[in-house]
Amino acid sequence: MRVAVVGAGVVGLATTAALLRRGVEVSCYERSGAPMAERSAGSSRIFRLAHATPDLVRVAQVAQAGYARWSAEAGAPLVGTGGCVVSGGDWRQWAAAMAEAGAAVEIAGEGPARLRLPAHTLPAGALIDPSGGVIDVDAVRRHLVALGGEAVIAERVEALDPGPRGVTVRTGAGSGSYDAVVLAAGAGTSALAAQVGIETPGTLAHHVRFTFPLRRPGLWPAWIDKPADGMGTYQHQNGPGTWAVGSELDPALTAWEVGRDAASAASEAAVLRYAREHLDVEPRVVGRLYCAPHPGLGDGFEIRRSGSVLVAYGENLFKLAPVLGELLAGATVAGSTPAMRDALVR
Ligand SMILES: Cc1cc2nc3c(=O)[nH]c(=O)nc-3n(C[C@H](O)[C@H](O)[C@H](O)COP(=O)(O)OP(=O)(O)OC[C@H]3O[C@@H](n4cnc5c(N)ncnc54)[C@H](O)[C@@H]3O)c2cc1C
Structure with missing residues (x-):
């Protein structure tokens, strides 16, 4: 079987590795000069079991x-041990979902669990997910490139032409015929999916995560906060003495039409103000990580099929990449269309 994977982000690379493990011949097309250079860029992400529903907790x-498994193969831990705090929003419902799925969860202030965060303003209540932690993105990239890097072709896919016996993948440099295609192209997915009749979210927004020097070194938990009367944030340690903060701004400030520069400036002003008021960090930005997400998708993912083409999309996919890789590879070989719940059938 010959399969083309479009996109060498974390999802495409995980799928490529899982297909290669099944003995499939794979070409993974990537338009950027390097793997994991768009939404999967940077050096860190949050892993958490904490999610809004028991099924999402089980998938996590x-x-x-x-x-x-990847850590054992790589010979080094790919996810840190700091834990993850979730506060604001429906955190009690998230805690109940974790308990229902059999995941360990602690409630700060009830029992021995104590909230430790590099912040002056601590939330009134929160759950602590002891299995959460920071994913070492550089180590994941190294591992996935070691597993499947030789399959990566540095070409932008211009068109997918389905035929009676498979799919022709056209790039600026030529074309190739495949039995099946997995479309995992992140921000490039909707344009290619439309060519095979699948509609996926196409609206993009601007998002920037900012890094600050920590005032108190140490191992801090990651933190997701959705206060009722303030800006939603996700935060985590992304280096020995640094703290990364991403925010949920008024969508009007980060809409695609606003432009990258104006959206980035508005984000920086808001996050700096927040850091000054609430965090135990030096209020100066020492790092920025930009990406173009589809706004409003939240956790989880969708997989759709048109003939021999499987399309995967979603947001916050880094933490679920090993699941997506296995699910997409298995479904490609079987010719099936998996739902997220199928990840639970092992
Ligand atoms: C700042 C930031 C913070 C985040 N925090 C978290 C977090 O804490 N936890 C979490 O789980 N997730 C987080 N996410 C989201 C997560 O990183 C993404 O959901 C995930 O990396 C997406 O991976 P992907 O492979 O789907 O997309 P991408 O990494 O974007 O990969 C798609 C690839 O396809 C390529 N491509 C597109 N079109 C074409 C084409 N026509 N031809 C060839 N190649 C093409 C692109 O160049 C790209 O490399 C965060 C994202 C950002 C940016």
């Missing part, structure tokens, strides 16, 4: 096992 548990 499968991902946790996947990261443990």
Whole structure:
């Protein structure tokens, strides 16, 4: 079987590795000069079991096992041990979902669990996910490139032409015929999916995560905060003495039409103000990580099929990449269309 994977982000590379493990001949097309250079760029992401529903928690548990397998293969831990705090929003519902799925969860202030965060303003209540932590993105990139890097072709896919016996993949440099295609092209997915009749979210927004020097060194938990009367944030340690903060701004400030520069400036002003008021960090930005997400998708993913083409999309996919890779590879070989719940059937 010959399969083309479009996109060498974390999802495309995980799928490529899982297909190669099944003995499939794979070409993974990537338009950027390097793998994991768009939404999967940077050096860190949050892993958490904490999610809004028991099914999502269970899918994250499968991902946790996947990261443990990748860590064993790589000979180094790919996910840190700091834990993850979730506060604001529906955190109590998230805690109940974790308990229902059998995941360990602690409630700060009830029992021995104590909230430790590099912040002056601590939330009134929160859950602590002891399985959460920071994913070492550089180590994941190295591992996935070691597993499947030789399959990567540095070409931009211009068109997908389905035929009676498979799909022709056209690039600026030529074309190739494949039995099946997995489309995992991140921000490039909707344009190619439309060519095979699949509609996926196409609206993009600007998002920037900012890094600050920590005032108190140490191992801090990651933190997701959705206060009722303030800006939603996700935060985590992304280096020995640094703290990364991403924010949920008014969508009007980060809409695609606003432009990258204006959206980035508005984000920086808001996050700096927040850092000054609430965090135990030096209020100066020492790092920026930009990406163009589809706004409003939240956790989880969708997989759709048109003939021999499988399309995967979603947001916050890094933590679930081992699950997506296995699911997409298995479904490609079987010719099936998996739902997220199928990740739970092992
Ligand atoms: C700042 C930031 C913070 C985040 N925090 C978290 C977090 O804490 N936890 C978490 O789980 N997730 C987080 N995410 C989201 C997560 O990183 C992404 O969901 C995930 O990396 C997406 O991977 P992907 O492979 O789907 O997309 P991408 O990494 O974007 O990969 C798609 C690839 O396809 C390529 N491509 C596109 N079109 C074409 C084409 N026509 N031909 C060839 N190649 C093409 C692109 O160049 C790209 O490399 C964060 C994202 C950002 C940017």
